[in-house]
Amino acid sequence: MKLTSLFTYLFLFLMCSCVSVEKYNAHIDKKIPANKLKKDVDFAYKKLKRYHPKLDMYLAQNELDFKFDSLKKTLTKSLKPNDFYIKFFPIFESLEHGHTYIYPIYKRLNKKEIKQYKDSKSAFNDYSFFWKNDSVFLVHDQSKINPINPGSALVFIDNIPTKYLYDKYKKSIFGDGKNTTFTDNVFNRTFLNYVTLEQGIKDSVELTFLMGNKPIRKKTFRTYPKSKETEKKKLPKITKEQKQIDRKVRIKQKTYGYSKNSAAYSKDLSFPTNDSTIAVLKVTDFRKGKIQELYKEVFTDIKNHKVQNLVLDLRNNGGGFIKDAHYLYAYLVDDSKSFLGKKIVANKTSFGKSLYNIFPTYTYPLLWLGSGYTYFATSKNSDNEYELHIPFSFVKIDKSLIYKGNLYVMINGGSYSASSLISANLQLKNRAFFVGEETGGDFNGTVAGLMPKFTLPHSKLQMSVGTVYLSPIEKREEMGHGVYPNQEIKPTLEHKIKRIDPELNWILNDIKKENAVYNKVLQIENHLLN
Structure with a gap:
């Protein structure tokens, strides 16, 4: 009887799930x-x-x-x-x-479709693109059948003109303030999402390219993993040594925030030349990894290699947790006690109330205490603004590991939120030389913090709202623009096709010249500060 009841419950649950997906769509x-x-x-x-x-x-x-x-x-x-x-x-x-x-609202998949598409790869998986003004060009075609020449213009995806996607959706992507670099950067990387919005997930699409003046059409297909029956092979017995290696890999992946989707680490230290005194620390985000442990390991490695020139790569780092960015900052400056300026909220209850929108119902008793604490920690300041007096991060590091050598920072329009804040603080202290393009985030800060989502009652569109104004340790007079690079470099289509990193190449060239531009610019900046 109990088993029958269980099956009945599961049947009803699945039916309700299917109905809810159908109703939603x-x-x-x-x-x-x-x-x-x-x-x-x-x-x-x-x-x-x-x-x-x-x-x-x-x-x-x-x-x-x-x-x-x-x-x-x-x-x-x-x-x-x-x-x-x-x-x-x-x-x-x-x-x-x-x-x-x-x-916008994307169509949901039912359980059958979720199972069907699990582990499959998009029909666009073999292609990479680059937008230039209002046109999009092929960078690489990794497919083995009739690959299209790099540099060819993509003009249609099925019957959708790419110009239509640009005109309709590009302005829906925006960063902070007046800069345009965030919009350009993110649309470049995410425009295919709008194809899915327009026509849903598909097994195949037809791409129309212009090679010169000649239109070329190519059908491309979603790929699925081989069935378990066809891929069953007798696996060799795993040795004790291999188990130890696998364990070390798992530990590193957890510590450094490995992403299966991108097959990359959240934080990664590398040495791009034979000279081990030059290192590149690529920080993809401030979200993943065991930050205290990994940053200590990274800067111990930097110290052991006697690194004299460190390149911090914050390109396409969309931000994350303030504490993560603060820990990195602490290893780059002598005085890292302060990372944020004033934390401004809308009123005494807005921050605490937003907790109830973010966390599940069973946590409400604890949230009641938390919201009460934030209420009493909020007061009006001399500017007649509501200021939240709670720390967002504490850092405790081994000060002997603080890096004091030359520091180059690579930034672009995808450097946003927390990565823009750390860039602003480093620039305020004249601690680094910046290469690339203006950050997508405003130099003077961003409204983020807790970001509750609200569902509009009739259309069911969702909106997110930033609840705390977070600013760097000091502000500048100019508003609405990001951290400007000392050396502006914008990658071109040719750079992308040839897999050239122009920003890193410029830095390595300056290091070869005994940091000529670096020293000249930072000396001038130090003189102005003093």
Whole structure:
């Protein structure tokens, strides 16, 4: 009887899951009446004013009111949720706060489809692309059948013009302030997501390229792993030595934050030349790995190799945890006690209330204590702003491992949030020479912290809201732009095709010349600071 009940329960659970996926997907194609869309606009604005501490940082309050009122006036007919998204995201873009965002709705997969697509590879897996202005070009085609020449322009994906994707979606990607590097960088890496948004997950797509003036069409297919029956082979017995090696690999992967998807570590130290006094520390994100342990290992290695020139690669580092960035910072400067300036929130309860939106219901008793603590830790400062007086990170390091040699930092539009904050602090201390392009995050800080997500009641679009204004230890007068490089270098299509790293090559060349440009620029900067 118990077994029968269990099967009945599982059957009903699976049926409900299937129905809920079908209901969710059906909503995407359902038109929402205009009066309900207007209520969603009001709902979104109410949440923004309730939780966001710097809504008027880049846009005056009266202009913001006007934009929301104007949007409501344009809502005169029923719209599907994602059509509503297209009309709504320009307001979020105008806020110029990259962490505060509204999301389109993607179709969900049912259990059968999840199983079907598990471990499969996208039809685009063999291709890499590069956008230049409003055109996209092929960088590499790794497929073995009739590969397309690098540099060919991609003009259609099935029947979707790539220019259509650019015009419709590019502006939906925005960083902090007025800079455009974040938009260019992220759209370059994620534009294929909008193909999925337009037509769902597909087993095959037809790509149309222009090779010179000649159109070339190529069909490309999703690939699936071989069935277990065909890949069964007699595996050799694992030796004790191999087990020890595997264990060491697992420990390193856990410590350094290994990602199976990218087959790369979150933090990785390498030596690009035969000269071991030159090292590159690539930090892909500030999210993964055992940060205390790994940074101690990294800087012990740097000390043992007597590194004189360290290259910190923060390109495409979209940020993560403040504590992670603070630990790295602590190994690069003598005084690392401060990493953030004032932490500003919207009001005394906004930070604590956002906890309830992020954590599950069973944690509410603990959250009640946490929100109470943040309430009493928030007070108005001399600028009449609500300041949150709780530390976001503590660091404790072996000060003998602090790196004091030459420091180059590679940045680009994908250097955002926490990676922009650490870059700003290093530049404020004149500790590093920056190579690349302007960071996607504002030099003066970002509104992030806890980022609750809210579901608009009728369209079911989701929005995220930054709740804490986090700034570097000092600010500069110019607002709305990121950390500027001392040496601007923007990779070209040719660089990508030839797998050339122009930023790193420039740095290695400057090191060969006894850090000529590095020394000249930092000496001038030190003179100005003093």
